Amino acid sequence: MNPILPVQQAYKDFQSGHADRAERSLKALLGNQPENIDALHVLGVICAATGKRDEAIRLFKQAIGLATNNPALAVPLHYKLARAQFESGRFDEALLAYEHILSTGYLKPEILLAKTVTLASLTRYQDALHCIEHALAHWTDYAEGWSHRAGILYKLGYFDEALASFDRAVALQPATPCNWYQKGMTLDKLERYADALESIDRAITLDPDNPAHWLDRGVLRHKLGRYEEALSDHATGLKLAPDNAAAWGDQGLTLSRIQRHEEALDSYRKALHLQHDYADVLSNQALSQLVLGQFEQGWQSYEYRWKKGNADTPRHTDIPLWLGATPISGKRILLWAEQGLGDTIHFCRYAPMVAAPGAEVILEVDPSLKTIAQTMGREITVIGIGETVPQVDYQTPLMSLALAFKSDLDTIPATIPNGQAYFYSDDAKALRWKTRQDLTDGKLRIGLVCCGNPFNTNDQQRSMRLAEFAPLLQSAAADFFLIQKEVRETDLAFLHHTPKLRLAATDITDFDDTAAIIANLDLVISVDTSIAHLAAALGKPVWILLPWAPDWRWLLERNDSPWYPSARLFRQQQAGAWPDVMRRVADALQVWQAGSNLPPD
Structure with a gap:
């Protein structure tokens, strides 16, 4: 018999779905013909x-x-x-x-x-x-x-x-x-x-x-x-x-963008059922939990921000992490800034609380914030990122301090150390700025901010064109100052053709200079940027203009902020609808100019 024929038959068996039969016949053949x-x-x-x-x-x-x-x-x-x-x-x-x-x-x-x-x-x-x-x-x-x-x-x-x-x-x-x-x-x-x-x-x-x-x-x-x-x-x-x-x-992330946060949380739960340690989902889940005021769960989930796929590498990981469980009296602890400048300003409020039980606090911030952060008190040593960090016992990222102190809506430290302010402007700088301006007695002085860092991932939603402020500039009872450091090229034409709006950016080097300008103002009206945080940290009345899907810290459906007593919030009613926001701000401004301090609707 021709030995090739059994091989051909076995291959036909395999092709017709009988792999086991083909395998058996070939093994039998190889038992007799191993080569x-x-x-x-x-x-x-x-x-x-x-x-x-x-x-x-x-x-x-x-x-x-x-x-x-x-x-x-x-x-x-x-x-x-x-x-x-x-x-x-x-x-x-x-x-x-x-x-x-x-x-x-x-x-x-x-x-x-x-x-x-x-x-x-x-x-x-x-x-x-x-x-x-x-x-x-x-x-x-x-x-x-x-x-x-x-x-x-x-x-x-x-x-x-x-x-x-x-x-x-x-x-x-x-x-x-x-x-x-x-x-x-x-x-x-x-x-x-x-x-x-x-x-x-x-x-x-x-x-x-x-x-x-x-x-x-x-x-x-x-x-x-x-x-x-x-x-x-x-x-x-x-x-x-x-x-x-x-x-x-x-x-879940898409649902969160249209404020369907409860549905987003359900979607995140399904993701975590399939992959329980999914850091990106846990971190995004935290943002929905926090914006809903679910702080206990939210702060825990927020710790996964360091494990996300696009996360920055945390600094100071060679130092033991402190999250509130260990007594720190007599210890030296490093609190270090993360994320944006506004986030740093927002969470600096916790530094005096860390110092209160007798800890020596080293606060590491962006160099542009160093001088203003030093106004929180002598018990806090402020250094700029890049400077030599002294020997310390513990370290904590600033935005983990809310977890360390178990902050909830009733215990948010909104009045640290006393009153509404925890940053303070330099009186001499404030006076120098005032003397350089041609200020009209009796007029309100209002600072405006239309945009922030263009590289912020949410910039397209949170920033607006400077021309959107036009309805406010009709007021004859106020002087208006653009107090952001950078002016975008798309806004220059409006600024040049609007003498009513003065540019204060030439007086700004760091946040201490911005604070000196804000000290001379009666009101700041700003989109959600670091300057809005700075004004609120100074205790200055600030009206913050929020996009349809706001950052978690502003919560939902309220016109005040538990974080900042001097802040009032104006929210978009639908995505991108700044004109409606500005109409409500203009109406509120008329009431405010008439002497009412009632919060706007």
Whole structure:
């Protein structure tokens, strides 16, 4: 009997779904013919396909040893060996197998592509790029090669070059959904969200059953502020992938942006059920808990902010962390600033509380805040970030102090150390600023702030155009001063054509200078920036203009702040609706100018 026939029959059995029968017959054959290369080859293929990769690797190696003088058999065996090694995670061995094939002169695009993927799996991205470019030099219309080149460039962070390669790939294979999807993800990295959305739309049209397409389109729509559409995509994607913890977290974040915080918390709970230590979800959960006033749970969850995927690296981790459990009388403790300048101002109020039981407090802040922070009292030593930190016993990030003191709505330290202020302006600087101004006696002096740090992730929502203040500037009973340090180019024309509004920025070097200006004012009207925090920390009346989805510290549906007794809050009634806010501010200002101190509606 011709020995090849049983092998052919076994392969037919395997193809028809009878892998066990095929495996048994081949093993029986090899029991009698242990050097049957074809039987070893096919049995290796069956073992690889059924997850028995170690056995497949052994069989392919045995067959290769018998085919040393038969290149026609050896090359496909080396290729299948490499595939089995790759799928087993043995990337170094797979790479050697692919390199052996190429050393024989067998130069084919699929071999170079497989080597490229293996190099990428070893995170040897530059070598992988060189390998796929070798393939593209020979086969310029190799669509899969362009796609993988783009993917490697994406990994390397060369997003513009990656986009160009994805363009080549989709031009060659316009019906391949993964190329459109990956092109969309590249455009996302380039912050070209509208263009990215068009690419993901194409991917969905071609492959509507892929949950990643829907879920990432939801994320893109979220970034574009199209939250209701994003929720629709989240829902569709979650039907296709209900066990995707990241997707539940993304849905929760979108719900939080439209103030559906209870629903957001439910979505976060589902994410945490799937991945209990999911730091990004726990951190975002904290923001919904805090804005709802659920401080006990919120402060605990907020500690996960350091473990988020995009978290800054915390400083001073070599020093023991203090979160309130250990007595600190007679100890020296470092309190250090994190996040934005406004956050630092907000949480500096806790420094005197840490000092109260007899601790020596070292407060580390941004250098621009050093002078104003020193006004809190001699018991607190203030240093700038970058200065030498003295030997200390403990350290605490400023925004963890609310957890350490178990602050809730009834115990927020809003009057530290006495009265409404915990920062104080320099009297001499305040007088010097006043004497340099042509101030009209009897008129109110009002400071305005329309925008903050343009690099803040929420800047598009919290900042406004300077021209939005025009309704306020009609008042003849007040002098108005723009007290922000930087003026955006888009606001310069309005400022130059509005003599009623004076620019005070030339007098500002650090927050101590800003405090001196604020000391001469009767009222500050500001969007949610560090200057709003500074005015409130000085105890100055401040009206804070809030976006539709406010920062957690302002809570919901109230026009006052438990953190700042002198603050009054004016909230957008719908996203982006600053004109309505300014009409209410203008009406409140008329009442205030008439002598009423009633809080605005």
